[in-house]
Amino acid sequence: MEWSLTVDKALPRPVRVILRGVGQVFFCGNAVTGLIFLIALFIGGLVAGLAATIGVVTSTITAYLLGFSEDDIDAGLYGFNGTLVGPCLFLFLEYSPQLWLYVILAAILSSVVLAALIRILTPYRIPASTSPFVLTCWMFMVAVYSFDKFTPGPVLPTPEIPSIVAGMGGLSIEAWFTVWTDDTVKMWYTALTKGIAEVMFADNILVGILFLIGIAITSWRGAFMALCGTVVGVVVPVVLGANQNLIEMGLYAFNPVLTMMAIGWVFLKPTKKSAILALLAGILTVVCQAGLANFLAPIGLPTLTFPFVLVMWMFLFAAGMSKYWSEPKI
Amino acid sequence: MEWSLTVDKALPRPVRVILRGVGQVFFCGNAVTGLIFLIALFIGGLVAGLAATIGVVTSTITAYLLGFSEDDIDAGLYGFNGTLVGPCLFLFLEYSPQLWLYVILAAILSSVVLAALIRILTPYRIPASTSPFVLTCWMFMVAVYSFDKFTPGPVLPTPEIPSIVAGMGGLSIEAWFTVWTDDTVKMWYTALTKGIAEVMFADNILVGILFLIGIAITSWRGAFMALCGTVVGVVVPVVLGANQNLIEMGLYAFNPVLTMMAIGWVFLKPTKKSAILALLAGILTVVCQAGLANFLAPIGLPTLTFPFVLVMWMFLFAAGMSKYWSEPKI
Amino acid sequence: MEWSLTVDKALPRPVRVILRGVGQVFFCGNAVTGLIFLIALFIGGLVAGLAATIGVVTSTITAYLLGFSEDDIDAGLYGFNGTLVGPCLFLFLEYSPQLWLYVILAAILSSVVLAALIRILTPYRIPASTSPFVLTCWMFMVAVYSFDKFTPGPVLPTPEIPSIVAGMGGLSIEAWFTVWTDDTVKMWYTALTKGIAEVMFADNILVGILFLIGIAITSWRGAFMALCGTVVGVVVPVVLGANQNLIEMGLYAFNPVLTMMAIGWVFLKPTKKSAILALLAGILTVVCQAGLANFLAPIGLPTLTFPFVLVMWMFLFAAGMSKYWSEPKI
Numbered sequence: 006m007e008w009s010l011t012v013d014k015a016l017p018r019p020v021r022v023i024l025r026g027v028g029q030v031f032f033c034g035n036a037v038t039g040l041i042f043l044i045a046l047f048i049g050g051l052v053a054g055l056a057a058t059i060g061v062v063t064s065t066i067t068a069y070l071l072g073f074s075e076d077d078i079d080a081g082l083y084g085f086n087g088t089l090v091g092p093c094l095f096l097f098l099e100y101s102p103q104l105w106l107y108v109i110l111a112a113i114l115s116s117v118v119l120a121a122l123i124r125i126l127t128p129y130r131i132p133a134s135t136s137p138f139v140l141t142c143w144m145f146m147v148a149v150y151s152f153d154k155f156t157p158g159p160v161l162p163t164p165e166i167p168s169i170v171a172g173m174g175g176l177s178i179e180a181w182f183t184v185w186t187d188d189t190v191k192m193w194y195t196a197l198t199k200g201i202a203e204v205m206f207a208d209n210i211l212v213g214i215l216f217l218i219g220i221a222i223t224s225w226r227g228a229f230m231a232l233c234g235t236v237v238g239v240v241v242p243v244v245l246g247a248n249q250n251l252i253e254m255g256l257y258a259f260n261p262v263l264t265m266m267a268i269g270w271v272f273l274k275p276t277k278k279s280a281i282l283a284l285l286a287g288i289l290t291v292v293c294q295a296g297l298a299n300f301l302a303p304i305g306l307p308t309l310t311f312p313f314v315l316v317m318w319m320f321l322f323a324a325g326m327s328k329y330w331s332e333p334k335i
Numbered sequence: 336m337e338w339s340l341t342v343d344k345a346l347p348r349p350v351r352v353i354l355r356g357v358g359q360v361f362f363c364g365n366a367v368t369g370l371i372f373l374i375a376l377f378i379g380g381l382v383a384g385l386a387a388t389i390g391v392v393t394s395t396i397t398a399y400l401l402g403f404s405e406d407d408i409d410a411g412l413y414g415f416n417g418t419l420v421g422p423c424l425f426l427f428l429e430y431s432p433q434l435w436l437y438v439i440l441a442a443i444l445s446s447v448v449l450a451a452l453i454r455i456l457t458p459y460r461i462p463a464s465t466s467p468f469v470l471t472c473w474m475f476m477v478a479v480y481s482f483d484k485f486t487p488g489p490v491l492p493t494p495e496i497p498s499i500v501a502g503m504g505g506l507s508i509e510a511w512f513t514v515w516t517d518d519t520v521k522m523w524y525t526a527l528t529k530g531i532a533e534v535m536f537a538d539n540i541l542v543g544i545l546f547l548i549g550i551a552i553t554s555w556r557g558a559f560m561a562l563c564g565t566v567v568g569v570v571v572p573v574v575l576g577a578n579q580n581l582i583e584m585g586l587y588a589f590n591p592v593l594t595m596m597a598i599g600w601v602f603l604k605p606t607k608k609s610a611i612l613a614l615l616a617g618i619l620t621v622v623c624q625a626g627l628a629n630f631l632a633p634i635g636l637p638t639l640t641f642p643f644v645l646v647m648w649m650f651l652f653a654a655g656m657s658k659y660w661s662e663p664k665i
Numbered sequence: 666m667e668w669s670l671t672v673d674k675a676l677p678r679p680v681r682v683i684l685r686g687v688g689q690v691f692f693c694g695n696a697v698t699g700l701i702f703l704i705a706l707f708i709g710g711l712v713a714g715l716a717a718t719i720g721v722v723t724s725t726i727t728a729y730l731l732g733f734s735e736d737d738i739d740a741g742l743y744g745f746n747g748t749l750v751g752p753c754l755f756l757f758l759e760y761s762p763q764l765w766l767y768v769i770l771a772a773i774l775s776s777v778v779l780a781a782l783i784r785i786l787t788p789y790r791i792p793a794s795t796s797p798f799v800l801t802c803w804m805f806m807v808a809v810y811s812f813d814k815f816t817p818g819p820v821l822p823t824p825e826i827p828s829i830v831a832g833m834g835g836l837s838i839e840a841w842f843t844v845w846t847d848d849t850v851k852m853w854y855t856a857l858t859k860g861i862a863e864v865m866f867a868d869n870i871l872v873g874i875l876f877l878i879g880i881a882i883t884s885w886r887g888a889f890m891a892l893c894g895t896v897v898g899v900v901v902p903v904v905l906g907a908n909q910n911l912i913e914m915g916l917y918a919f920n921p922v923l924t925m926m927a928i929g930w931v932f933l934k935p936t937k938k939s940a941i942l943a944l945l946a947g948i949l950t951v952v953c954q955a956g957l958a959n960f961l962a963p964i965g966l967p968t969l970t971f972p973f974v975l976v977m978w979m980f981l982f983a984a985g986m987s988k989y990w991s992e993p994k995i
Contacts, residue, residue, distance in 0.1 A: 459784065496825060496826070496963060497807070497810045497824050497964060498824070572812075575812040575813070575814050575815075576812050576813025577812055578811065612731075618770070619770070619774055622805060623804055625809075625810075626806075626807045626808035627804075628811060629808065629810045629964060630807055632964070649774075649777050649778050649781045650777060652781030653731070653733075653777045653778070653781045653784070656733050656734065656780040656781075656783060656784050657731050657733055657780070659731070659732040
C-alpha cells in the first residue's frame with residue numbers, strides 16, 4: 006500500500022534497514038511490514054522477539070563491517086537470515102545465558118554464507134533466500150552434542166533411524182473434509198493461521214494473522230499466495246495421511262507458504278500461469294518436507310525452511326529454461 | 336544402424352519423441368531402440384512396462400507444457416527420467432492404486448529438476464543424465480515413512496546403521512575365476528545380462544539381452560562399452576570380496592555399464608584413450624557404489640544410478656581440463 | 666626465505682614437483698619445505714611416510730598422464746591431495762598388503778576430482794584445496810563395509826546415532842586457563858604442536874614442530890597464522906566444553922590451522938583486516954568441526970579437513986562480494 010512506502014522512506018536509515026530486514030523474511034522490503042512482524046514476534050514471546058532483534062541487528066552490522074553491497078544491505082537482504090537465526094536457536098536449544106553469544110556468532114556466519122551464496126547464484130538470477138539461515142542453524146544445532154556449554158532442548162528431534170509411524174492417528178481424512186463441527190472449524194482455523202506463524206517459529210494463531218496483515222500491506226497478491234500456501238500445507242498432508250499433530254501445528258504449511266509466495270508473487274512475472282506453477286510447487290514442497298524430515302532423522306535436525314529453498318531453487322532454475330518465464334523478475 | 340534411423344524419422348512425432356525418451360535411458364536417441372527397450376520392459380513385467388510408459392509420457396508432456404526447449408524434447412531428453420521414475424517407485428513401494436498418482440507427480444518433478452540441472456550444467460557442457468530421476472525418487476521414497484497412504488515395499492532397504500557384513504558368503508574368488516562348471520557358467524551368464532537389465536530395474540536375463548540388442552542397433556561401440564561395463568561390474572566386486580547375491584543379481588554392474596557407455600562412447604571423442612579412461616571410471620564406479628550404499632544405509636535408500644552420475648560428472652568435468660579431451664562431443 | 670627458493674629451483678624437475686606437492690599440504694609450493702614435511706612424516710612413522718610418498722607420486726603422474734595443466738602440476742597442485750590420501754587410508758583402515766593398491770586407486774581418483782573442481786571453482790577464483798582428498802577418502806573408507814578384502818581399523822569412528830557425550834571429563838575450563846603446573850604446561854604444549862601435526866595425521870609433537878619450521882621457511886606470516894590457528898583450536902573448544910582428549914590430541918586444532926593460513930595468508934591480501942577475518946573464520950571452524958563430526962556419526966566417518974574447506978569456501982566466496990577483498994590474490 007502506498008502509505009506504507011511513504012512511512013518506510015521517512016524513517017531514519019538504521020531503523021528502516023533493520024525493519025526491512027525483518028520484513029524480508031516474507032520477501033517484504035518494507036519497514037512497516039517489518040514492524041508489524043516484529044511486534045507479532047514479541048507477542049509470540051519475549052525471548053523470541055529479543056532474539057530476532059539481536060539476530061537482525063548483528064547480521065546487518067556484520068554485512069556493513071565486511072563491506073558487502075550497500076544496496077543489498079539497504080534492502081534488508083542481510084537482515085532476514087539473522088532474524089530467523091535468533092528465535093530458531095532459542096527454540097531448539099535449552100536456554101542458557103551463553104546462548105546469546107552463540108546466536109550472535111551464528112548471525113555473523115549467516116551474513117558470510119549469504120554473501121557467498123549471492124556470489125554463486127546471482128549469475129543465474131536465483132535468490133539465496135533463507136538457505137544461509139538453514140545451513141548456519143543446522144551446523145550450530147548439531148554441534149551442541151559435542152559441547153558441554155550447550156544442551157539440545159526438548160523440541161529438537163532426537164536422532165533416530167526413520168521408521169514408519171502412524172500418521173493420522175485419531176482423525177480420518179473424512180473428519181477434516183466433511184464433518185463440520187465447531188471442533189473441525191477450530192482445527193482448520195488453527196492449522197491455517199499457525200502455518201503462516203511457524204515461518205518464524207511462532208505456535209500462535211494471532212501471530213499468523215498479524216503476519217498475513219503485514220504481508221497484505223506490502224502486496225495483496227503476496228498475501229493471497231501465502232493463504233493459498235497454508236491451505237496447500239494442510240490439505241495435501243491430510244490427503245496423504247500425514248501426522249495429525251504436525252498438520253494442526255502448521256508444521257507442514259510454513260514451507261508451502263514461502264514456496265507459493267516466491268513462485269507466485271516475488272520471483273516470476275505474476276501471471277495466471279505463474280499461479281498454477283506456484284500451486285504445483287506448493288504441493289511438491291509437502292512431499293519434499295516429509296522426505297527431508299526423514300532424511301535428517303538420523304542426526305536429529307528439523308527441516309527448517311529448506312524444503313521451500315530446494316523446491317524454489319528447482320522451479321526458478323527451471324523457469325529460466327522456459328519460454329514462458331525466461332525473463333524472471335529478479 | 337542406418338535403417339533404424341530411417342524408421343525413427345518416419346514415425347509420427349509424438350510416438351517418436353516418446354520412444355526416443357525410453358531409448359535415452361541408455362543414451363540412444365533412436366525410436367527403434369526405444370521400442371525394443373519398451374517391449375523388454377513389458378516382458379520383464381506388466382506393471383513395470385505400464386509405469387515406464389506413464390512416466391515417459393508424463394515427463395515429456397510436462398516439459399512441453401512448461402515451455403522447455405523443443406529440441407531437447409524432440410531428442411527424448413525429457414523422457415528418460417520419467418521412464419525410470421515409474422518402475423522405480425513401483426519396485427520399491429508397496430502397490431496401491433494411489434501409487435499411480437504418486438508416479439505422475441514424481442515424473443512431473445523429474446522434468447522440472449532436469450530443466451534446472453540443464454541450466455546449471457550446460458555452460459560446462461556436462462549432461463544432467465539420470466540425476467533428476469535419482470533425486471526425485473529418493474525424495475518420494477523417503478517421504479513415504481511420513482504418509483499413511485503409502486508403504487515401503489519389501490525391496491526398499493530397511494534404514495540401519497552400516498556394519499561389516501560378510502561379503503562373499505559361500506563362494507570364494509577362485510570359484511568365480513577358475514572352476515568352470517555348468518553352475519559357474521550360469522552364474523557369469525546371469526550376472527552379466529542382469530547387470531544390463533537392472534539399469535531399468537529388471538531382474539531378468541532376457542531383458543538384459545534385449546537391451547544390449549537395442550543399444551547395438553544404435554551403436555556397436557555403445558554395445559561394446561555396455562558389455563565391458565557389466566564385466567567390470569562383476570569382476571571388480573568379486574575381487575574386492577563384495578556380497579555374492581548382489582553381484583549375481585547384477586546390482587554392482589548396472590552403474591559401471593552406464594559409466595563406461597558415457598565416458599567411452601557418448602560424451603568424449605571415441606578414441607583408445609577414452610576407452611582406457613572409461614575402464615578406470617568403471618572400476619571406480621564399483622567403489623563409489625559400495626560407498627554410497629553404506630552412506631545411504633541410515634535412511635534406507637538404494638543408490639539407484641547415482642554412483643554412475645557422480646563418477647561420470649567427475650570424469651567429464653576433469654576431461655574439460657585435459658589437453659586430450661578438452662573438446663568434448665557434447 | 667630466499668635461499669630455499671634457490672634450492673627449490675636448482676633441483677631436478679621431477680624431484681622438485683613431488684616435493685612441492687608435499688609442501689602444498691600447507692600451501693607451500695617450495696621443495697625445501699616439502700622435504701622437511703616428508704622427513705617429518707617418516708619420523709612420525711615409516712608406513713605413513715611411505716604411503717604419503719606413494720600417494721604424491723601416483724597423483725602427480727596421473728595428472729601428467731591425463732594431460733592436465735603443466736603449470737598446475739609444476740606448482741605441486743596435483744600432489745598434495747595424494748600426499749594426504751596415503752597416510753589417511755593407512756591410519757583408518759586395517760593394514761593389509763592390498764591396501765597399497767587401494768591407496769593408489771584413491772590417489773588416482775583424487776587427481777580426477779581435483780581437475781573437476783578446478784574447472785568448477787576457477788571462474789570464482791576459489792581453490793579446491795584438500796576437498797578432493799576428503800571426498801575420495803570418505804568414499805574409499807565407507808566403501809570397505811561392503812568389501813571382504815578390507816577392514817575398518819580401530820581408529821575409524823564406529824557408525825552410531827549421535828548423542829550427548831560428556832565433554833570436558835576430569836578437567837574444568839579453569840584447569841586449562843589458571844592453574845599453571847608442569848602438567849598443564851605440558852598439556853598446552855602437546856595440544857598446540859599436535860594441532861599442527863594432525864593436518865597430516867601425525868600424533869606427534871616433534872612432527873608438529875618440524876611442520877611449523879617448514880612453513881616458516883616459506884613464509885613468516887604463514888607460520889604465524891598456523892600458530893594462531895592451533896591456539897584457536899585449543900582455546901575455543903576448551904571454552905565451549907568439548908571433549909578433553911580430542912583437544913589434547915590436537916584434533917580440534919588442525920582445521921583452524923589450515924583455515925587461518927588460507928584466509929590470513931594465502932588467498933587474501935595479507936592485511937590487518939584479513940588477520941581479523943581469519944580469526945573469525947578460525948573460531949567458526951571449531952563449531953563447524955563439531956557439527957560435521959556429529960553429522961557424519963551415523964555413517965562413521967571422520968571429518969578430515971572438510972570443516973576447513975567449508976569455512977574457507979564460505980569466507981572466500983563472501984570476500985569476493987566485499988569492497989575490501991574483492992580482488993583476491995589467487
